[in-house]
Amino acid sequence: xxxxxxxxxxxxxxxxxxxxxxxxxxxxxxxxxxxxxxxxxxxxxxxxxxxxxxxxxxxxxxxxxxxxxxxxxxxxxxxxxxxxxxxxxxxxxxxxxxxxxxxxxxxxxxxxxxxxxxxxxxxxxxxxxxxxxxxxxxxxxxxxxxxxxxx
Ligand code: HEM
Ligand code: HEM
Numbered sequence: 001x002x003x004x005x006x007x008x009x010x011x012x013x014x015x016x017x018x019x020x021x022x023x024x025x026x027x028x029x030x031x032x033x034x035x036x037x038x039x040x041x042x043x044x045x046x047x048x049x050x051x052x053x054x055x056x057x058x059x060x061x062x063x064x065x066x067x068x069x070x071x072x073x074x075x076x077x078x079x080x081x082x083x084x085x086x087x088x089x090x091x092x093x094x095x096x097x098x099x100x101x102x103x104x105x106x107x108x109x110x111x112x113x114x115x116x117x118x119x120x121x122x123x124x125x126x127x128x129x130x131x132x133x134x135x136x137x138x139x140x141x142x143x144x145x146x147x148x149x150x151x
Pocket of ligand 1: 015080
C-alpha cells in the first residue's frame, strides 16, 4: 500500500513535458477555431481559408500523440497512486474523463466521420476542449490543497 505522495507530484522534465504538451495542444486547437471562423480571406475567386488553418491542424494532430503518450505515463505513478491514497479522486476522474472524450472524438474526427457527422463531432470536440484549462486548474488547486491538509 502506497503511503507517500512523492510520486504523485510531477518532477523535472516529466512536469515540463506534461504541461508544455497540454498547453501547445490547447493552443493549436484554439488557433484552428479562430482561423476557421475568423480567418477567412478574400481571394481573387472568392473567400479562402487562411493557410495557417491547416498548419494548426497538423500541429494539433502531432501534439495529440504526445499528449496521449504523457497522459499514459501518469497512469501508474500519478493516477493509480492518488486513487489508492484517496487524494483528489473527484476532480481527477472528471479530468481523466475529459481527456478520454477528447481522445475518442479526436480519433472519430480522423477516422470515422462522414459528410453528415463531421460538423457536429468537430463542434463537440472543440467545445469540450475549451474546458481543458479551467478543469486542469481546478484539478491542480484541489490536489495541492488536499496535500497541504494531509501534511
Ligand atoms: C488525465 C488524467 C490526469 C492528468 C493529466 C493529471 C494531471 C495533474 C497535474 C499536471 C497535476 C499538478 C502536479 C504537479 O504540478 O506537480 C495534478 C495534481 C494532482 N492530481 Fe492529477 N491528473 C490526472 C488524473 C488524476 C486522477 C485520476 C487523480 C486521482 C485519482 C489525480 C490526483 C491528483 C492529485 C492528488 C494531485 C495533487 C498533487 C500534489 O501536488 O500533491 N489526478 N494532476
Ligand atoms: C486529449 C486531447 C486531444 C486529442 C487527443 C485531440 C485529437 C484531435 C484529432 C486526432 C483531431 C483530428 C485531426 C485531423 O483531422 O487532422 C483533432 C481536431 C481538432 N481538435 Fe483536438 N484533440 C485534443 C484536444 C483538443 C483541445 C483541448 C482542443 C481545444 C480547443 C481541440 C480542438 C480541436 C479542433 C478545433 C480540431 C479541428 C476540428 C475539425 O477539423 O473540424 N482539441 N483533435
